[in-house]
Amino acid sequence: MAMVLQMSTFLHQYLYSAAHIVPIEKKSPMLIRFGVLGSSAMINPAAIIHPVETHNECVIAAFASRDIKDAEKAVEAYGQGVAKAYGSYEQLLADESIDVVYIPLPNGLHYEWASKALDAGKHVLLEKPFTSNAEQARKLVAKAEEKNLILLEGFHWQFHPAAHALKAKITSGKYGKILRSESWMTTPAGSIPKSDIRWKFDLAGGALMDMTYVVSSTRYFLSAGTPTSVVSAKSRPLKTDPRVDSAMEAELAYNLDQGQVKSKIVADMDRPNLAFVLPRMWELPSIEIETERAVFYYYNFMMPHLYHYISITDKKTGKTTYEKHYQDNSAWSQQGEAWWSTYRWQLHAFVDKMRGREPLHWVTGQSSIDQMETIDAIYTKAGLPLRP
Numbered sequence: 556m557a558m559v560l561q562m563s564t565f566l567h568q569y570l571y572s573a574a575h576i577v578p579i580e581k582k583s584p585m586l587i588r589f590g591v592l593g594s595s596a597m598i599n600p601a602a603i604i605h606p607v608e609t610h611n612e613c614v615i616a617a618f619a620s621r622d623i624k625d626a627e628k629a630v631e632a633y634g635q636g637v638a639k640a641y642g643s644y645e646q647l648l649a650d651e652s653i654d655v656v657y658i659p660l661p662n663g664l665h666y667e668w669a670s671k672a673l674d675a676g677k678h679v680l681l682e683k684p685f686t687s688n689a690e691q692a693r694k695l696v697a698k699a700e701e702k703n704l705i706l707l708e709g710f711h712w713q714f715h716p717a718a719h720a721l722k723a724k725i726t727s728g729k730y731g732k733i734l735r736s737e738s739w740m741t742t743p744a745g746s747i748p749k750s751d752i753r754w755k756f757d758l759a760g761g762a763l764m765d766m767t768y769v770v771s772s773t774r775y776f777l778s779a780g781t782p783t784s785v786v787s788a789k790s791r792p793l794k795t796d797p798r799v800d801s802a803m804e805a806e807l808a809y810n811l812d813q814g815q816v817k818s819k820i821v822a823d824m825d826r827p828n829l830a831f832v833l834p835r836m837w838e839l840p841s842i843e844i845e846t847e848r849a850v851f852y853y854y855n856f857m858m859p860h861l862y863h864y865i866s867i868t869d870k871k872t873g874k875t876t877y878e879k880h881y882q883d884n885s886a887w888s889q890q891g892e893a894w895w896s897t898y899r900w901q902l903h904a905f906v907d908k909m910r911g912r913e914p915l916h917w918v919t920g921q922s923s924i925d926q927m928e929t930i931d932a933i934y935t936k937a938g939l940p941l942r943p
């Protein structure tokens with residue numbers, strides 16, 4: 556289902572950004588210049604190109620690919636201004652006119668190229684998962700701090716108003732302490748081609764890495780760092796390479812200020828069809844959080860701009876109410892538009908940070924380290940090696 560979501564988000568972004576493109580001549584004269592490392596990455600249109608097209612303070616000034624022809628194709632497809640095409644990532648990093656580098660490379664290359672980008676004095680918007688493992692995450696965050704450069708892990712979903720609306724309720728105290736949570740993300744069997752980067756151990760593939768959202772959603776809504784322990788973790792190994800988890804299920808124990816919480820996470824990149832035939836298209840990334848007085852359920856927390864709902868069941872009365880937050884009256888959503896995708900919200904925050912304005916939300920370096928430490932701990936408990 557994740558792939559279907561991704562395709563739908565492409566369409567959503569294409570249609571909305573086409574309607575809201577800010578022509579280059581109407582953009583701010585002080586443009587933030589982005590460079591993309593990996594012009595042909597599937598995620599580029601949704602995560603960076605369309606968001607930039609609709610933002611009046613930024614432009615994509617260069618694309619780099621391993622093969623210059625791919626960079627030239629990306630330049631041609633991108634209609635704003637005159638972007639440069641580079642036939643190597645090094646060349647783009649040497650371009651002094653680039654302020655920010657967006658990195659949509661395979662997971663196993665995140666650390667190397669984010670590190671090189673920081674060395675070249677660039678700010679970095681880095682795709683999830685942050686790095687291959689926690690050791691790399693610690694080094695990368697230290698480098699960004701030392702160089703006083705912005706480094707953000709692209710947990711786009713956290714920037715959407717719906718995430719904030721739910722978190723505000725959970726942390727309000729009105730519903731009592733959190734008791735447990737359960738976060739799911741699945742993709743129907745066979746929908747990710749076997750040649751995909753997600754199946755390659757050397758590129759830091761695996762379900763837990765790709766569907767790192769199940770960990771980040773848990774940590775975000777619990778306001779948690781790392782778990783006290785990984786109680787259990789079981790992977791379903793990829794037949795051709797058992798180091799790669801085609802699925803991972805784990806139970807985490809947190810000791811929060813407010814008390815103990817048990818969290819289940821399920822990530823499955825090859826989810827068996829129902830009765831062997833029916834792909835579980837309805838299984839959008841979701842999280843359930845039970846507190847003393849209510850059970851919350853956030854359906855499609857990852858792409859809420861396409862569709863989502865938050866249900867709240869009162870444990871005493873059994874009554875369930877439903878909410879949607881494309882745009883509400885919160886200070887948060889007043890900063891944007893109901894049509895903004897999660898990636899557009901994320902870009903808004905990134906630009907705020909670049910301009911010295913305080914973004915309403917940020918994924919801190921410590922959070923990215925905690926995220927990778929949690930992932931390492933789950934792999935270790937499951938008896939799998941850490942990603943290289």
Ligand SMILES: NC(=O)C1=CN([C@@H]2O[C@H](COP(=O)(O)OP(=O)(O)OC[C@H]3O[C@@H](n4cnc5c(N)ncnc54)[C@H](OP(=O)(O)O)[C@@H]3O)[C@@H](O)[C@H]2O)C=CC1
Nearest residue numbers: 593594595596597598620621625659660661662682683684
């Ligand atoms: N935020 C989100 O919603 C999403 C995030 N992602 C993340 O973005 C990253 C890229 O994912 P996705 O777009 O699906 O990946 P793709 O496989 O489509 O693209 C990765 C790009 O990396 C470059 N590359 C460099 N070295 C290699 C290599 N050894 N093997 C393959 N590609 C290489 C290629 O670009 P070139 O040849 O042009 O240099 C390639 O097109 C991943 O980290 C993934 O987790 C993915 C999907 C959604």
Ligand SMILES: O=C1OC[C@@H](O)[C@H](O)[C@H]1O
Nearest residue numbers: 557558559561683765766
């Ligand atoms: O980040 C992602 O989001 C959507 C999924 O399709 C994809 O596998 C993953 O990389």
